Amino acid sequence: MSTPPVEIPVTWAPRRTRVVLLPVCALLVALFVVLAMLLPASWQLNDRIMMIASGVLFAGVGLMLARPRVSADAEGVTVVNFVRSRRLAWAEIVRVNFRQGDPWATLDLADGTSLAAVGIQSGVGKAQAIADARALRDLVEHHAQV
Structure with a gap:
């Protein structure tokens, strides 16, 4: 691996x-x-x-x-937003999106839905948010190959 x-x-x-x-x-x-x-x-x-x-x-x-965060470990990703949290296996995440003008990253899921990942947001600095979204995208791509 x-x-x-x-x-x-x-x-x-x-x-x-x-x-x-x-x-x-x-x-x-x-x-x-x-x-x-x-x-x-x-x-x-x-x-x-x-x-x-x-x-x-x-x-x-x-x-x-103050609650939002996105955590990744060997088994998958936990997305904690303002009210709800959701645990995702790596295989459930198809793509990480963070388009220009978006307030936060979104995850396209295998079931055809998308999930806001508010823990990665442009409010803390656009460059940092882009780097964080790319790091998560790289992890998703890495686990798709494994």
Whole structure:
């Protein structure tokens, strides 16, 4: 068996997005807790609880935005998007696409569908996203030959 073009296991994720979003989410929760404590006395307990719940809800959305990643190992690829994740065997992936203007890479699958791979996105830098998509494409081609 030949050596894969990229050393696996490998994970592609928009790290800068995570570095920004995780502290912002913590700050949101802390801010809403402080706001709930500083509300005027005329506000009731349920109002304060809803204020804190709003902060937790906003932080939850931020954490969902920080979730995307694409991981490859010897058996296949795991695509984790905002809400769902999917495990794919190498044979299920026909092609990796990352066309000019696309916000993220897409995987054409053997069943005729396509799957967004949001973990490889142009928002972190176009050159890096292109390199990541090419690395995944090379892995797909390598495993198609094996």
